[in-house]
Amino acid sequence: MSNLETVFNIAAVERDTGLSKDTLRVWERRYDFPKPGRDANGERVYPQEQVDKLRLIRRLLDLGQRPSKVIPSTSAELTTLLESYRATSAPGTPAVVEQELMQYVKLHRSGELLAALHQGLMKQGLQRFVAETIAPLNEAIGEAWVRGEIDIPEEHLYTEQVQNILRGAIGASTTSNGRPRILLTTFPDEYHILGLLMAEATLVPEGASCLSLGTRTPLADIQSAAVGGKFDIVGLSFSVAYPARHAIEGLVELRDALPTHIGIWAGGAALKDKQRRLPGIRVVTDLADTLTALREWRSVHST
């Protein structure tokens, strides 16, 4: 049996952590971490543990820490630090159901997971199910991922099951003539689709007609699809891992490329507190705010 000792090249680490190749190299130069090995060709080879630590660091940077502070710490210290954030922020979200679902993910109980999700959907209805079950669960999964408690296949399994549930429910309640007409997609280097599906699941029951292009649409194509399809709004989703700077640059460029009568809504953790750098763009802070944005649009466009 061959050894599948997991190592990563620099491109893979960029994908997994959201830290650019340039950043990874300059950190190595300045802070002496990460310290990858080299293969026969002199190219960097990152072991699993260093990638894990980089993910922890990335998470702390998103929380406002600075590289020089966190990079020298050990993984254990970083985990403690992350948990201290967790303690301060989470006000009353006990969620027994959430813990149960999380267990199914960790134990690969896909059957039970699907059944429990289905049950939640039936009980709460699509919108509440998404807002009260899926969204918090997403966050819990993200945190567990950073803490190394869950793995890629577990995250894949989770994403697949949620997609199965949400796409089924969206398909059942879809309308094609409602207003506004909303085009949903992501930028080319964003792979995460759950944000889009959650937005669609929130908007469709309100009578908006949503069209999702899935992930990874080039900017020029977003523009031509929006104009050609006579959409009122373009909705973009950014996961935590998406570099805020990229998001802002891309959004500004898109705003410039679209006629002013087409609105842009941008949502996701990467854009928290970035509204002031995004004139002409509606930053959607969470799913409830998505509904607020919808009401705003309708009150402005009612004649």
Place this chain on the structure above:
Amino acid sequence: MSNLETVFNIAAVERDTGLSKDTLRVWERRYDFPKPGRDANGERVYPQEQVDKLRLIRRLLDLGQRPSKVIPSTSAELTTLLESYRATSAPGTPAVVEQELMQYVKLHRSGELLAALHQGLMKQGLQRFVAETIAPLNEAIGEAWVRGEIDIPEEHLYTEQVQNILRGAIGASTTSNGRPRILLTTFPDEYHILGLLMAEATLVPEGASCLSLGTRTPLADIQSAAVGGKFDIVGLSFSVAYPARHAIEGLVELRDALPTHIGIWAGGAALKDKQRRLPGIRVVTDLADTLTALREWRSVHST
């Protein structure tokens, strides 16, 4: 609206064209194009026309052209070349329904597309719908893409709608205790999911219990998921675009990493005629063959 002379920095060009910064710089060195200006800080500044030409080039590369051939040409010549692709490969004579669906894709009639797909599903049942409608349509879409008749957003739109339909239908007929237990996924650099969904839609009605991990699962994770989840079979899907050599290497490595009692099924256009280089792996030629493989497994494992 945008100011008269819109210019782009290298990061923006990477976003807009999908060509990496490294590639842009090395082309400039080797082919003397693109030839961006420089700002006060000595950094590249790309004018609109060069970005437009880069997009044309990108498109031609996707169609199989090589950089050294196309980069020296003018934009006008490239446009002509692109149009020649449309003219050359005459489309065969696809079925009437198929043509109708294709029209919906081209015209962005997502509502009608979804309705027609739904109707097809109701009329034919899941298995026949997949084999007789979706599979040929997939091929027609692929050909139209090569001919330049459809674009990235149209392909995305198609993929999304088919996913909505198939996931809904699979969810409705899923069983969790059937045999064999099949794990479905793709290798890390394969993004296309429709092959997996079609396989799942074919197998689930036969009473197999399928678990899809979605796309892009690292080899080591496929291995641990297959062993940990006590699966009987691992199913991999490869789209036309997937390099056959990579597929073969990966499959051989996976075969080596899995215990012999776990079967490997590999399907997709990339593996046509490669069976003899893949000992211990069942190459599945099409959807009908998938059912044959299932029957084979059951007759061998019936006690």
Place this chain on the structure above:
DNA sequence: CGAACACGTTTGTCTAGGACAAAAATGATG
């Protein structure tokens, strides 16, 4: 006491050319 400004530090991205392996094209051989 808080806002506004100036200053030093931190940090990410850009630059140049060199190098090399994977992929494609080409030629040779069964």
Place this chain on the structure above:
DNA sequence: CATCATTTTTGTCCTAGACAAACGTGTTCG
């Protein structure tokens, strides 16, 4: 014709220096 070996093409990685934007800190002023 198909398979194998060789050459050319092409994308990605390398090093190490530079600099502007973001950030933190200290100072001054209303």
